[in-house]
Amino acid sequence: MxxxxxxxxxxxxxxxxxxxxxxxxxxxxxxxxxxxxxxxQSYRINAFLLILFLVLGLIGVYWCNELLKGKILGDAASDHGEKIDKMMHLTLYITGTVFVMTQVLLFWFAFRYQHSEKRKVYYLPHNNTLELVWTVVPAIFLTVLVGFGLFYWFKITGDAPKDALVVEVTGKQFNWIYRYPGKDKEFGRKYYKNISDKDDNSLGLIWADVPDLNLKADKAAQDDIVTDKLMLVKNKPVKLIIGSRDVIHDVGLPHFRMKMDAVPGTPTTMWFTPLYTTKEMKEKTGNPDFVYEISCDQMCGKGHYSMKGQIEVVTQDEFDLWLLSQKPKYQTAVLDKAKSEKPAADSAKTAAAGTATPVIAMKK
Amino acid sequence: MSNEAILHEADVHTSHSNGHHDEHVHHHKETFLTKYVFSQDHKMIAKQFLITGIIWAFLGGMMSVLFRLQLGYPETTFPWLEDILGHWAKGGKIQPEFYYALVTMHGTVLVFFVLTAGLSGTFANFLIPLQIGARDMASPMLNMLSYWFFWLASIIMLSSLFVQTGPASGGWTSYPPLSALGGASEGSKAGVDLWIISMALFVVSSLLGGLNYISTILNMRTKGMSMTRVPLTIWALFFTAVLGVLSFPVLLSGFILLLFDRHAGTSFYLSDIYLASGEALPNEGGSAILFQHLFWFLGHPEVYIILLPAMGMVSEILSTNSRKPIFGYMAMVGSLFAIAILAFLVWAHHMFVTGLNPFLGSVFVLLTLLIAVPSAIKVFNWLTTLWRGNIRFTPGMMFSIGFVSLFISGGLTGIWLGNSSLDIHLHDTYFVIAHFHIVMGVASFFGMFAGIYHWFPKMYGRYMNNTMAYVHFWITMIGAYLIFWPMHYEGLAGMPRRYLDYSSWESFKQFAELNRFISTVAMIVFAVQLLFVFNFFYSIFKGRKVTSQNPWGSNTLEWTTPIRPGHGNWPGEIPEVHRWAYDYGKDGREFIPQTEPVGANESAH
Structure with missing residues (x-):
């Protein structure tokens, strides 16, 4: 020690x-x-401390807000996020008012009606009018909150626009895999038993017949692009199809205010529209290192805290260029490998090469 | 069948209580073993629950100190940790597996072993017979078994800390597949098996207890003690027991299916899984979300199982020490009832982002926010109880006022989280941590402290030391707000819970300083809890002796027993009850005990 x-x-x-x-x-x-x-004497001291606690506490609440309000990621970076922020403000005003009101009453009453030999208590077992008032008034405010909340909820969880960019996101212990449908705009079929990290098929895409598993090759899978960075387009709705390879994960997007679980065996979806490119956010936040991060928000094992994904939001032109530079996974994992005489055992290297390309494309 | 069984049981109970009647006349021999260990006296069983709960609270709190150490000082090494914890803290740094084991155990221990067994186990046992006028529980034998099943559960949970692969580490909710697959996490090997066995025994314990509380309250009230005259503590404990009896079996079924998935090759929760080790599991067609439904069907009522007893005791203590009747007794009972019903209908609000059908989600939003109405009624009624009272700030009263403050603060953030659109952003962030720690954790602890300080004189015939009690209250109260209030901001930034290091995250690393501050306060608050524990045990032996039968000037029946009541509670006849429990300040009298007949000139209320 x-x-x-x-x-x-x-x-x-x-x-x-x-x-x-x-x-x-x-x-x-x-x-x-x-x-x-x-x-x-001790009653008097405690009564005084209670009122002091109220005053200092309310000042503390204000001070805490001043201190921390700059650290909560600023404005939402998606259209859904803006709705959620709006809803949050409405909720803050209502609950904030109730908070101050009830806390003041609580501590004030405690202080005001502290023990005294002279005081005669007011025998008041019940009062129907009062009780009716504070049943009905909260009910009205809650109806307002439920109304607005559900209005936004249905907008956010409703169907994605037809022209949305569709990307598949798959969680695994402890990183994320992204898949774009490729030229045919269609995701090829995959099967989890066909997954093989060793053969660089991290999603189990069915590129060829697999008689053991009774699988028929799916042509649509052959042009699917698999990346380890999520590229999105500014002002273009994106729909994520979310899945998991092992345990439950969660695609948490704090800047976009979005979140959805990744459940093995049960695909989920969410959609939103990014409003600012990564570059714009760097300027907006004044942080040259700014990056849209995906945090895993569902406990998934020992690496949970480091399960990070990266999103880059770019303009449509930049995106198109990037997409052109991407090779389908089938190409890099199977065809290229067959071409080169050496059996490329190190699949990690190929994967790394795959990600290097977009960066170059971006720099143009 | 069930009707018949209940009738039959009721029969047994009546004859049993009659049996007790003559028991107090002839002394029956008590050995150390029957008096302190395998006791069937509800008061002793209550103390057993309480002291076991205190031990668990110490362990659970200690775990939080350890992981707060990691969160506050992620870059620092503490060589002494390795001395104590060995390979769990290699090089003086808490290892990820161990961090997750710590948070899992902290949650399990505090939710179940402390705030369920320690809280309702203690006060349901202690107060129900004393406040309704019964000599003991309906079945003292089952009551004793209830404690000993809890003890067994405790031992197994404790032993899981010592297995090679570590205790369960998938969070207190133990979501599969993580908790089902040893290949996905070290803690999901032997740790989860022990966790499930321990929890199963715990469920047995709480069912034995709960059935006993319900039958005692329904069948064994003394003459004149109608249900509308029982103190609010009894109502609260009654609903708590009902919640437990109806929801714990569902949890157990969820656990059994989990056990099958782990060992019998079933696929209730498992589907399409390819482990990082390169193994594709054969299971297909299961639903991982099914477990969450089963879990939260208990999990949500569970938060009320924790909170209702605190609400009941606070109602009682606020009224007694304001020297004024509780405001709106029937509304208080009604709101407890409403909360108990709604508690069963809101579980899926923990699952808004699991891919739940949005329409179904909207139903749960509505029902969830509906709970705010009875909660608001309770708060306003407590406030009105204080209004124009004559308030004595006993330590119990201080904690009760603290409870109301915390319940307001934590309850209001429930309105945020219950609204699904906000939950999308706030789910599983520190906002949730702040919310449930304030409203369920700390608030219920305050209710428990209030209860302990208030009924300690009845338990041990001595008082706890007031100075230490006030210091305990103030540091805990201030500390609780300092710890949990700023966490809301971390949550607003979307900072996820259950991370042991945020320093590599561009979005969350700005809170490093705040995390250090929170950790420091948490340790101070923990140290002050030790002061309470000291005060508790010291006062059992050396506290100031209680000299009057009714030290708080209270109306309820427990204060009509001798200062140190024996088994059977009242040496003579059980007193008859003539009025409700809250005639404080009526007709110019400070208090009128329940046993006093209604006078001819007395004003009706």
Missing amino acids: SLTTIFILSILLLGFLIMFQIAKASEYVAILKGEKKSQE
Whole structure:
């Protein structure tokens, strides 16, 4: 054990002992002074502390907001995010008002009606009018919140526009795989038993017949593009088809205010429209390192905290260029490999090469 | 069948309570074993639950200190951690598997072992017979078994900390496939088996307890104690027991299916899984989401199982120490009832982002926000109870006021999370952590502390030390807000929970300083809880002795028993009840105990 630890522990122990001695002493004092008197004194002190707590607490709430409001990612970067932020503000105003009102009443009443020999309590077992008021009034406000909330909820969870960019996102312990449908605009079939990281087929795309698994080759799978970075287009709706290879993950997009679980065996979807390119966000936030991150928001094992994905939002032109530079996975994993005489055992290298391309394309 | 069984049971109970009647006359021999260990006295069982709960709270709290150490100082190494924890803290750094084991155990222990068993186990056992005027529980034997099943569950959970591959580490919710597959996580090997066995025994314990509480409250009230006269603590404990009895079996069924998936090759929750090790599992057609439905069908009522007893005790303590009747007794009962019903109809609000049908989601939004109405009624009724009272700030009262404050703060953020459109952004972020720790964790702890300080004199015939109690209250109150209030902001930034290091995240690393601050406060608050534990045990032996039978000037029946009641509670006849429990300040009298007949000139209420 280090010296500091021992130091901290001994301070704690000392604090304990002092506390205990004071506590014991105060009990004796109470007996000497008369229990009633010392009790009344402690009631007065605590009543004062309660009102002090209210005042300092409310100041603290304000101060905390001043301190932290700049750190909560700024404006939403998607159209759905803007709706959610709007809803959040409405909710904040309503709950904030109730918060201040009820806390003030609670501590004020406690202070105002603190024990006094002279005070006569007001025997008030019930009052139907009052009770009706505070049943109905909250119900009205909640109806408003439910109304607006569901209005936005149905907009956000409704069908994606027909012209939306469709990308498949697959979670695995502990990273994300993205798939674009390729030239035919159609995702080829895949089967989880056909997955083979060794053969660079991380999604189990059915490129060729697999008699063992009774699978027939799907031509549509052959031009599918698999990447490890998610490229999206500014102002173009994107629909994500989300799945998982192993346990439940969650595609968390804090800047877009979106989130959806990735469940093995049950595909889910979500859609939104990015509003700013990554470049614009770098300027907007004044952070040259800004990046749209995907955080895994569902506990998925020991690497959960590092399960990060990257999104780059670009303009349509930049996107088209990028897409042109991408080779279908079938090409890199099977055809190219067959061409080169050496069996390219190191599939990781090919994957890395795949991601290097977009960066070059971007720089143009 | 069930009707008959209940009738039959009721028969047994009546004859049993009659049996007790003569029991107090002739002394029956008590050994150490029957008095302190295999006791069938509800008061002793309550103390057993309480002390076991305190031990668990210490362990669960200690775990949070450890992981807060990691969160506050992700870059620092603590060599002494390796001394204590071995390979779990290699090089003085908490390893990811162990971090997840810590958060999982922290959640499981505090939710189930402390705030369920420790809270309702203690106070349902202690207060139900005393406040309704019964000599003991309907079945003291089952009651004793309830504790011992809990003890067994405790031992197994504790032992899981020592297995080679570590305890369960898939979160207290234990979602499969993570919890089902040893190949996906070390903790899902032996750890989850022990976790499931322990939880199964825990369910047995809480069913034995719950059935006992319900039958005792329904069948064994003393003469005159109609259901509309029982104190609100009893109503709250009654609904708590009903919630537990109806929802725990569903949890158990979920666990059993999980056990089958783990060991019997079934596919209830498993489908299309390819493990990182390169193995494709044969399971197809299962639904991982099914478990979440089964889990939250208990999981949501569970938060009310935790909260309702606190609400009941706070109602009682607020009224007693305001020297004023609880405002709107029937509305309080009604809102408890409404909460109990709604508790079963809102579980899927934990699942808004699982791909749940949006229309189904909208139904759950409506039902969830509906809970805010009875909750609001309760808050306003508590406030009105204080209004124009004559408030004594006993430690129990301080914690009750603290409870109301926390319940408001944490309850209001529930309105955010219950609204599915906001939940999309806030789900599984620190906003959720802040919300449920304030409203369910800390608030219920406050209810528990309030109860302990208030009924300690009845439990042990001594008082706890007031000075230590006030210090305990203030540091805990201030600390709780300092810890959890700023977490809302981390959640607004979308910062996910269950991460052990945020430093590599461009979106979340701005909170490093705040995390350190929170960790520091958490450790101080934990240290102050030790002060409470010390005060508790010290006062059992050395506390100031209680000299009057009714030290708080309370109306309820427990204060009509001797200062240190024996088994059977009342030495003579069980007193008859003539009025409700809240005649404080009526007709110019400070308080009128329930046992006093209604006077001829007394004003009706």
